[in-house]
Amino acid sequence: xNLAAATNENLAHTSNVLIYSSMAVYTLAFFAYIAEWVFGSxxxxxxxxxxxxxxxxxxxxxxxxxxxxxxxxxxxxLDRPKIITRAAAGTRDVPDGPGAAGxxxxxxxxxxxxxxxxxxxxxxxxxxxxxxxxSVQRAPWGNMxxxxxxxxxVAVGAYLVLLALKxxxxxMGLLLVTxxxxxxxIATTWLYTDSDQLVPALHSYWLWIHVSTAIICGAxxxxxxxxxxxxLFRDSYENKLANGGEPGAFAxxxxxxLPSAASLDKFSYRINAAVFPLWTFTIIAGAIWxxxxxxxxxxxxxxxxxxxxxxxxxxxxxxxxxTAGWKGRKAAYLALIAFGCWLFNYYGVNIFVTGKHSxxxx
Amino acid sequence: MSNTKSxxxxxxxxxxxxxxxxxxxELGAAGSRLSxxxxxxxxxxxPAMGVIGWVRWFWRQLTSMRVALILLFLLSLGxxxxxxxxxxxxxxxxxxxxxxxxxxxxxxYEKLQFFDxxxxxxxxxxxxxxxxxxxxxxxxRTGQFVGQLRSRPPGxxxxxxxxxxxxxxxxxxxxxxxxxxxxxxxxKRRYRAHTAGDAVAAEKGYLREAGNLVFHxxxxxxxxxxxxGQLFKSEGGKLVVEGDGFSNTLTQYDDFKSGSLFDADxxxxxxxxxxxxxxxxxxxGPQRGTPRTxxxxxxxxxxxxxxxxxxxxxxxxxxxxxGTKVYLxxxxxxxxxxxKDGRGKEVYRSPVPLLPIDNNxxxxxxxxVFDGYRDKNGKKTQLGFQAFFVPTxxxxxxxxxxxxxxxxxxxxxxxxxxxxxxxxxxxxxxNVYQLDKSKMTEFKDAEGKQLKQRLLVGETMKLPDGAGSxxxxxxxxxxxxxxxxxxxxGWALTGAVAAIAGLAGSxxxxxxxxxxxxxxxxxxxxxxxxxxxxxxxxxxLPEELxxxxxxxxxxxxxxxxxxxxxxPDSSPEPDSDSVEESSEEPAEGAxx
Ligand code: HEM
Numbered sequence: 014x015n016l017a018a019a020t021n022e023n024l025a026h027t028s029n030v031l032i033y034s035s036m037a038v039y040t041l042a043f044f045a046y047i048a049e050w051v052f053g054s055x056x057x058x059x060x061x062x063x064x065x066x067x068x069x070x071x072x073x074x075x076x077x078x079x080x081x082x083x084x085x086x087x088x089x090x091l092d093r094p095k096i097i098t099r100a101a102a103g104t105r106d107v108p109d110g111p112g113a114a115g116x117x118x119x120x121x122x123x124x125x126x127x128x129x130x131x132x133x134x135x136x137x138x139x140x141x142x143x144x145x146x147x148s149v150q151r152a153p154w155g156n157m158x159x160x161x162x163x164x165x166x167v168a169v170g171a172y173l174v175l176l177a178l179k180x181x182x183x184x185m186g187l188l189l190v191t192x193x194x195x196x197x198x199i200a201t202t203w204l205y206t207d208s209d210q211l212v213p214a215l216h217s218y219w220l221w222i223h224v225s226t227a228i229i230c231g232a233x234x235x236x237x238x239x240x241x242x243x244x245l246f247r248d249s250y251e252n253k254l255a256n257g258g259e260p261g262a263f264a265x266x267x268x269x270x271l272p273s274a275a276s277l278d279k280f281s282y283r284i285n286a287a288v289f290p291l292w293t294f295t296i297i298a299g300a301i302w303x304x305x306x307x308x309x310x311x312x313x314x315x316x317x318x319x320x321x322x323x324x325x326x327x328x329x330x331x332x333x334x335x336t337a338g339w340k341g342r343k344a345a346y347l348a349l350i351a352f353g354c355w356l357f358n359y360y361g362v363n364i365f366v367t368g369k370h371s372x373x374x375x
Numbered sequence: 376m377s378n379t380k381s382x383x384x385x386x387x388x389x390x391x392x393x394x395x396x397x398x399x400x401e402l403g404a405a406g407s408r409l410s411x412x413x414x415x416x417x418x419x420x421x422p423a424m425g426v427i428g429w430v431r432w433f434w435r436q437l438t439s440m441r442v443a444l445i446l447l448f449l450l451s452l453g454x455x456x457x458x459x460x461x462x463x464x465x466x467x468x469x470x471x472x473x474x475x476x477x478x479x480x481x482x483x484y485e486k487l488q489f490f491d492x493x494x495x496x497x498x499x500x501x502x503x504x505x506x507x508x509x510x511x512x513x514x515x516r517t518g519q520f521v522g523q524l525r526s527r528p529p530g531x532x533x534x535x536x537x538x539x540x541x542x543x544x545x546x547x548x549x550x551x552x553x554x555x556x557x558x559x560x561x562x563k564r565r566y567r568a569h570t571a572g573d574a575v576a577a578e579k580g581y582l583r584e585a586g587n588l589v590f591h592x593x594x595x596x597x598x599x600x601x602x603x604g605q606l607f608k609s610e611g612g613k614l615v616v617e618g619d620g621f622s623n624t625l626t627q628y629d630d631f632k633s634g635s636l637f638d639a640d641x642x643x644x645x646x647x648x649x650x651x652x653x654x655x656x657x658x659x660g661p662q663r664g665t666p667r668t669x670x671x672x673x674x675x676x677x678x679x680x681x682x683x684x685x686x687x688x689x690x691x692x693x694x695x696x697x698g699t700k701v702y703l704x705x706x707x708x709x710x711x712x713x714x715k716d717g718r719g720k721e722v723y724r725s726p727v728p729l730l731p732i733d734n735n736x737x738x739x740x741x742x743x744v745f746d747g748y749r750d751k752n753g754k755k756t757q758l759g760f761q762a763f764f765v766p767t768x769x770x771x772x773x774x775x776x777x778x779x780x781x782x783x784x785x786x787x788x789x790x791x792x793x794x795x796x797x798x799x800x801x802x803x804x805x806n807v808y809q810l811d812k813s814k815m816t817e818f819k820d821a822e823g824k825q826l827k828q829r830l831l832v833g834e835t836m837k838l839p840d841g842a843g844s845x846x847x848x849x850x851x852x853x854x855x856x857x858x859x860x861x862x863x864x865g866w867a868l869t870g871a872v873a874a875i876a877g878l879a880g881s882x883x884x885x886x887x888x889x890x891x892x893x894x895x896x897x898x899x900x901x902x903x904x905x906x907x908x909x910x911x912x913x914x915x916l917p918e919e920l921x922x923x924x925x926x927x928x929x930x931x932x933x934x935x936x937x938x939x940x941x942x943p944d945s946s947p948e949p950d951s952d953s954v955e956e957s958s959e960e961p962a963e964g965a966x967x
Binding site: 094095096097098207217219286287289290293294297300301302304305306307308309310311312313314315318319321322325326328329332333335336337338339347354362 | 412440441443444447448450451454455457458459462464465492493536539540541542544601610660690691692693700702704857859861864867868871874875878879882883917920921924925928
């Protein structure tokens with residue numbers, strides 16, 4: 014074995030060690046998130062906020078100081094006028110829950126630790142993906158193992174970016190880390206493939222474009238899917254309360270701490286709508302690549318079919334939101350179906366269906 | 376937001392609902408024409424009498440959002456069977472195998488056109504209906520949108536306080552002055568603005584609607600381009616041995632498929648010659664034997680008298696000549712053999728392409744000597760050999776005659792021979808690789824067993840009784856090419872790019888209206904009111920309104936006695952949720 018091959022072997026080994034280490038750190042984060050939820054359940058705030066109201070739909074949005082540049086170069090601080098906002102007619106005006114920590118000090122502490130550990134695990138995992146890429150000297154997306162480790166890295170990355178942008182997503186941490194552990198567990202046990210080169214059909218810069226956007230879409234669609242799922246739970250919880258029902262203690266404790274159904278709905282819509290153009294692009298990029306590699310742009314190969322189905326399903330969801338009688342829960346079910354299609358395209362088609370996209374390497 | 380409020384009693388709730396309805400009525404006018412989405416109210420009503428009534432009703436149904444939604448859903452549902460059941464358009468062999476294995480369901484599938492889902496009647500019906508619906512939707516929406524662009528944004532509603540975002544202050548400036556300043560400020564920010572009565576009405580974000588229309592039109596362009604491409608496309612395969620060539624006429628193809636409107640005269644005139652094929656393979660590791668590079672070195676000529684040019688065709692890099700693409704499809708080995716007849720005369724010398732049967736390029740095929748052969752008595756007859764070739768032989772005594780590696784490291788050719796009548800020299804591609812032995816007798820060795828022998832390069836197998844010999848002279852490689860022309864793919868690509876651009880506009884741009892009212896209050900002081908309305912609740916709208924207010928305050932400074940945000944408020948802390956939303960999020964969907 015020559016020197017370069019030995020280095021690559023070492024890098025591949027390093028990559029594996031990093032992936033396993035990240036799993037260990039994710040596990041720690043998992044327990045910290047659990048602690049956050051557990052301590053949060055003892056919170057008074059959590060319970061009182063659960064007594065939902067449909068109060069006057071008027072809320073004051075910020076009289077924030079804004080800096081205004083003056084002639085001559087100086088700046089003056091102006092009071093920004095107070096803007097009165099009002100919920101749209103017909104929507105329930107329910108405040109967001111206080112988050113997993115439920116406003117408790119201890120819960121918040123564990124929550125912060127969990128986020129820090131998620132950041133650390135993300136860095137370690139990203140290092141693992143990078144080492145893998147260096148060991149094979151190509152984009153690390155040649156088989157399902159590589160696809161899976163990149164997928165979870167991107168999903169966590171997207172979550173951290175949303176956190177950094179101060180979006181209300183910390184409640185998602187536990188579900189995310191659980192899924193990531195599941196994904197990595199499957200990747201390292203069943204999908205593992207030794208690092209190696211690609212078959213000639215995959216040698217193309219379209220690999221970088223098409224597969225990277227596909228992974229980003231999947232990872233972000235996943236976040237949207239989690240939002241949608243929680244919307245459904247929270248929405249039935251709010252409905253129950255509004256009709257004078259009494260939710261179970263567990264549902265009460267957990268769901269009362271989530272953002273309001275309206276916020277969750279808006280969150281998942283924004284995520285899905287933001288990714289939809291990218292998904293459209295991914296499919297088109299794939300068609301162009303197929304045109305170069307196989308001599309036809311579109312051949313109804315199973316992978317192509319399911320990408321198309323996923324695309325149409327998301328288009329369906331977007332239409333449903335613009336159609337009277339389909340907003341809300343029905344649209345949410347469509348969004349979940351759409352994400353289900355994406356998942357099947359990713360796991361199902363690679364494993365159960367044979368087609369030209371035969372790089373699965375399972 | 377952790378403000379705690381108690382559950383209101385039912386009466387209060389009813390009062391609030393009434394208020395909501397009143398609000399909605401009042402906002403109706405101000406919020407009208409904020410989109411061109413078809414309204415839904417007509418879909419429930421039964422049609423008026425008469426044929427025209429029914430046609431109208433049907434058309435209205437077809438072009439409603441609800442039916443578009445259902446058709447979209449059906450389209451995705453209908454695509455599923457094609458991914459699970461083998462398709463004729465993808466692999467006819469697989470379909471045959473499936474039919475043999477599933478004799479009960481196959482006739483049913485056949486009836487339902489499940490082996491040709493994407494060209495089936497029902498699938499076509501779904502997408503044709505969808506596209507009719509789409510056109511029926513786009514045309515009126517485009518008209519409405521043009522109308523909206525021509526008209527002015529509607530005037531301010533009576534009570535601006537009812538709008539989703541609102542602010543007010545008192546100023547020393549004159550109302551006319553404030554309105555003028557507001558008009559100038561709005562226009563500078565590229566709002567379409569005008570003064571209507573005591574208020575300035577302004578609107579922005581028309582690109583959202585434009586983007587949406589562009590997206591839907593682009594879908595039609597893509598479909599038409601795709602359909603056109605299917606009708607006029609041509610696609611064929613050709614196997615070329617190193618040193619041989621191909622010229623683009625119908626007769627040269629091994630197999631050829633074309634769209635129903637294709638005209639053979641439209642084949643682009645060109646020719647090429649395969650100079651050399653090289654393949655490299657992974658030499659070590661668990662993926663030993665996996666192909667790494669395939670390269671076909673060719674010399675091609677455009678038109679009848681073009682000058683020869685060199686090029687390399689790789690798997691992802693077709694050669695493009697006048698819109699026709701030449702793809703590298705597959706490759707294999709063509710052992711060169713020579714045959715001497717009973718009189719010792721060489722009657723055959725040619726590379727014989729063999730078909731690979733596994734990943735290590737174990738290959739099989741047939742060698743056929745049609746003409747020129749005479750046996751030792753000078754009688755004319757024909758020879759046939761079954762050939763089995765391995766590029767890398769395991770070694771004598773290793774039992775298996777299967778190749779160990781795809782490169783030609785230790786090539787071995789195994790042959791057995793026949794004599795007699797080969798059948799008509801029809802030249803059908805698939806027959807080239809098979810021997811029809813019905814009118815042939817096999818050569819036997821001294822012990823009366825079938826004559827067969829493994830040959831290394833340069834070795835010769837003698838045929839019994841002075842019937843001549845066959846020699847394994849060397850190896851050439853062959854490559855097979857797919858030559859295809861798909862017209863209108865440029866249009867499809869243009870449509871695709873337009874679709875993405877339109878979609879981005881449609882999803883990321885928020886269409887919104889802002890009103891500024893300035894009137895003299897009862898005490899003679901000017902009161903400025905500003906309010907904003909979007910397609911839906913948007914966290915960005917209050918932000919933007921605040922920005923606009925700050926800009927306007929420069930020319931309409933608040934009076935000292937009543938600062939900005941005049942109402943006294945007990946909770947001066949900023950509402951974090953609204954402020955923190957950043958600006959790259961898409962505008963909300965149509966929620967009226
Ligand atoms: C080929 C099938 C179609 C696809 C893939 C498709 C896809 C989309 C997408 C992705 C959007 C963006 C959603 C948004 O702005 O929130 C949209 C919006 C829209 N579509 Fe379609 N569409 C199709 C057919 C139709 C048809 C047949 C109609 C007419 C009935 C229609 C009417 C609309 C309208 C009115 C909107 C705007 C909704 C809004 O303003 O938010 N679409 N469509």
